Amino acid sequence: MKNQICSSSNMSLCDIETGKKVQVVKIVGQNTLKRRVLDMGLVPGTMVSVERKAPFNDPVSVWFRGYELSLRQNEAEAVLVKPLGCSGCTACGRGR
């Protein structure tokens, strides 16, 4: 399946430059954090734009579903993402 190969790329929200837009693939890691992030609306398929980064690049703030949320670096690492419109796999850098 196409999606699967994209999601197997290890790109997380904190690898994304300010101003870029991405799509959430899945949330990994620790339980309460994962639950909290999902409840805030960061579910697979959500489009997210990286708004700004604090001094030292931590925390980062992202915009989705009409509001802005800030996440610490280790929290953003739990949010796996892919570039917008990733249908094949060249964009993920992981060709078949």
Add this chain to the structure above:
Amino acid sequence: MSGVIALTGNPNTGKTTLFNALTGSTQKVGNWPGVTVERKEGRFRSQQENIHVVDLPGIYSLGVTSVDEQIASEFLLGEKPELAVVVTDASNIERSLYLVIQLLEIGQPVVVALNMNDVAASKGVVIDHTVLETLLGIPVIPTIAKTGEGIEDLKKKIILSMRSSAVADFRIPYGEKLNALIQEMETVINASEMEGSGMDLHLAAIKLAEGDSLVWRMIEGTGSQKRVSQIMEKAGREFERELGYDIQTAIIERRWGYITGLVAEVVKKDLNLKQRLNLSDRIDSFVTHRLLGLPLFLAITWIIFKLTYTLGDPASDWLDGMVGTSGELLGTWLSGQGFSPLVSSFLVDGVIGGVGSVIVFFPYIFLLFAFIAVLEDSGYMSRGAFVMDRIMHMLGLHGKSFIPMLIGFGCNVPAIMGTRILERPRDRMITMMILPFMSCSARLPVFAMFSAVFFAEHATTVLFSLYLTGIITAVFSAKILGSTLFKGESSQLVMELPPYHFPTFRGVMREAWQRGSIFLKKAGTMIFMAVLLIWVLSNLPAGVEYASRESLVGRIGDFIAPVFSPAGFGFWQAGVALFFGFIAKEIVVGSFGTLFGVGEQGIQAVLPTLFTPLSAYAFMIMTLLYVPCIAVIAAVKRETNSWKWPIFMVLYTTGIAWVLSVAVYQLGNILGM
């Protein structure tokens, strides 16, 4: 009709303003049992009905990942309020709807207040609330809590919904796969285990599938747990293979999917990335700037510090003067009436003095909370936390912890109350526990006096070293507390950066007044009692000279003196002075005057007869770090709603103080100082 309703909603939706608009001046502030979270209640009367409103903590979901969410979940499932009023932000309806549909799912009758309609309109967002009503099957009332618009209508709809007994059967379309899983789980859950939980099997199955820890705890150790786990494990592998994520994610993803559909039908003009309010964005590019953000935050915090004390000092002095004058007047009158000096002193120094030591804090608490309210209501507070978080997180603290810590250099009491800005208990407790090491201004007279007498030209260096010792002790304590007492609890940020708002004068004043009066009522009583107790100890047994060696406090001083021998000040006067420092640290200086009968001017001559420069330094370290004053303990008691924390604080601060002052003295001796 029992008449109890719950008010809930996301943070930053104007929930507090709406609660004020609904209940006005009938509010009572208490605590949720066993936790530090505040519980507000109020009443209103409409159409011959008395409605009791319980204000739940502001939450984003019922996910039970924070204390606030747990309180709300337990209240809604356990107490079964007749109705839940959910305050939603009309300009950001999408996020608000998540809580709404979670409530509907647990079978809770809901009325939605579509708040901040004016803000939504100004952003070009139009919501067809009648369509939303039809789609969800519940009343949706547009309100503007700030101006009171729609409040009467909301009250009417609340009563109307409470009178009708119809409960809508609400189901989120989870899709074929999840529905099949939920159905399978229903069949293996034992109905008797869900008794008293207020949940039917269908709901229990959903809650288990989404990984709700409350419900998992209910079936712990039962046959159901094993069967449910087996089903979920098997299905989990399938989900992971086909979708790339687990069951919990799938459930929550479907809920958001449903909401996306609702929003598409209800919102006329959506906000997309480009249509955001430009002003908020422009402010943010400056306020959270990588270079400017931090200095700006430090500057703003510094201004708040300066203003709290420059405006608070004269007000506090004035109150103090008023109390002093009325004490004198009473004293003159009492002696004119022929009362004995002891009775007169009890009323003047004990009772009136006690009142005085409480109300002098009021101006600082009032001002600090006025500024905090401005920061929070405007939306800047979370930006401050955003730029400061990295640095504070290295200490195991939260970005917002910085504000109470700086305020602590003025006075620890408003700082302790200010830890309220931290939502997570872990961040809050650690900040509170290390605050006493921030050297408050009441300790300064002690340091100034001792440094002037013993370290003449090096006084400034000594002073600086003391402040630094306090900060270093605080940093180490934060690290140690974080990895011991609070080890299990994770620290999280996941914080919303809400759009900027203009705070209202009324809202700010209300918050400041409420905090100030809570302090007077709750912490005040305890401070007052402690001052009375100290009076009794200094003046009894009858006939002794005030605070002399023969008085009770003198005997206590004598008794504890040997403890301080290793630190170089094992004489009874030091014991008494430290004991008095418990009321307020600035008294330490004055009490030396009293103890030697020389008055404040004579102290400079007397001190060198008792202290060496080394033991004087050890004594200052002790004064810096030991038990904060009684007002701090009262504030901690009030904020944590228990005796455990204030007692812990007294013990460990005094312990650290003793160890460090002994270390300083002994090390100095070895080095031949």
